[in-house]
Amino acid sequence: MMPPFYRILEISVYSLLNFLPYLFLALYPFREHLRYSRQATCMLAALVALLQMALGLLASFSPTDRKGFVSASSTALYFLFYFCSVRAHPGKTLFTLLMLSNIGNLVVVCSKCLEGQIFPGLAVQTYRWSFTVLMAAVQAVILIPLFLYIRNVYSDAVEKEADASIWRYLWLIPATFYLLWFYHLYGSGQSGLDVALQPANALFLLCINLGAFLIYHIVARLLSEYCRNMELEQQNHMLLLENLQYVNLKDRIQETRRAEHDLRHHMALMAAYLEDGEYDRLRAYLDEYRSSLPEDSQAVFCRNHTANLLLSYFARQATDAGAGFAVYGNLPANLGIAESDLSVILGNLLENALQACMAQEGSRRQIVFRGKMEGQCLLVTVDNTFEGELRQDPNGALLSTKRGGSGLGLESVRHIAARYGGMLRTECRDGMFCASVLLKL
Known part of the structure; x- marks a missing residue:
């Protein structure tokens, strides 16, 4: 039996709202490192969004034993598209995805908790308009400041070319918080809906995310500071090069000035030898003068x-x-x-x-x-x-x-x-x- 159009619309809007904002936030730090052009990436994102809508509808109207498989397929599709679209160290992309997944879970639980307080009759149903409206409001409160943070702080840390070995382990930080949330949601023996409807659980998840976000911020600042130290190290060595060039040039100028100052005395003495016909003494003096001249070039070790x-x-x-x-x-x-x-x-x-x-x-x-x-x-x-x-x-x-x-x-x-x-x-x-x-x- 074909479901009513309003139900299809409710589920479709929810699927897009639960996918597109997080995809945008996940791609933004790597906007200069996309594997394809921005136009091609947008077209692929639109295709994936349609597939997410289809999977959302399938999950809503499928038997209970198939919902988990459909949900896992939706997550796998999201991860596959993201890793194929972004050209960056896997640790960076995984850190970003897990961080946003934790925040997305917070948004869903808080929205469902608010729905249970305001629309208790609709809250026990899945993907109703009340849940979508409240989730949009919660997203506005959380995701807009998060975008400003990603633009001003997190993107800078990701853009820095820190040692790749650092990112091999940093992704474990959001992964740990994700496991905490997963255990709290499914380890209690209650259904996910019952857990989300309890304000204490929403408050607990909020505290977890606040602590996690503090650690994310510390990591981002440490990475920025680490890379800034690397840049200062480079600048110091460039200053060393410039100083060496300046010292060499200064030495050459001083040697030239001394040679010019002494040249008239040498010329006067050589002229006297020439007038007196003392050619042997003149030749010996020229040899001695030539050997006393400074080297006209520094040691050459290589062509660079x-x-x-x-x-x-x-x-x-x-x-x-x-x-x-x-x-x-x-x-x-x-x-x-x-x-x-x-x-x-x-x-x-x-x-x-x-x-x-x-x-x-x-x-x-x-x-x-x-x-x-x-x-x-x-x-x-x-x-x-x-x-x-x-x-x-x-x-x-x-x-x-x-x-x-x-x-x-x-x-x-x-x-x-x-x-x-x-x-x-x-x-x-x-x-x-x-x-x-x-x-x-």
Whole structure:
């Protein structure tokens, strides 16, 4: 028997209201990372919305034993569309989906609880207009502020290219709260409707979501702060490059000025030798003068300007500290990597190696740099001698000798390597600390 049109309309409106706002909120943080164009994504979303309406109607008029299967199919369709539409780390998308699922559950329970207080006769029925109207009102109260938060805070945290390993575990936070809600709803022995109609349960779920949202906010702020520290680290190394260029230019200007100042005296003496016919003394003086001239160029370790500048600087620092400095390989002028990223990688690895050598008391102090291109991959290694034992946290990450916590420099290198689809590996062998970075350019 065909159900009445008003019932089809009630269920269809509810299905759309329970799907489209959350889909929009879930896609918004990844609007610049969609797998398809925005037009194609909207068309697919419209198709999925029609399928959700059909599944909602099927669930409403199907036998009780089939409702669970239809509901699971609806959830699976939503997840499948979302993961196929967004191009981001699975941990990010799963964190976002579970976070919004928890909020969606809160909206449904609060709406049903209000319906039970205002329309008790309709509340025991499924998907009536009273429930849809109250759910729209609850959504306006909760989802509008949530959208502003996602736009101003959460999107910024998601956009940051934090270390992928962080997102492998962060999604467990909303998953834990989801399991708490699931257990509270179905573990009591009561039906979902009876649980939702009790104000105490709605209040309990509200408290759970408030606590969860506080943790979400802390996570978002920590991620933003973490990435801001990475950006500051990059800026510091760019300032180091600019300072090195300024110092080199200043030295060249001073050398030129000294040479210009002394040149007239040399010319006067050479003119006197020439007038007196003392050609042998003139030739000897010219040879001596030529050997006293400063080098007209700095040491050239490779064709890449940024790498050569840093290698030249740390080579001088290592020489002053009494450490050997060897360079093998020649990096090409164009590496296909941002100058700031290359500066952070080389600057941190060479600085750590130099500090380790300066902390040694023995005479065997050595820094070895190797760099080469293999196909579309850049491989850089920095090995240095060291004394003592490396300090590591329980997860195996190296601890800084300067700050006591995790080394920010190596974290910056690991962060950049992850953005290029590469990795950072550190190990100790034969009295040497070896740091290797692989980037896919």
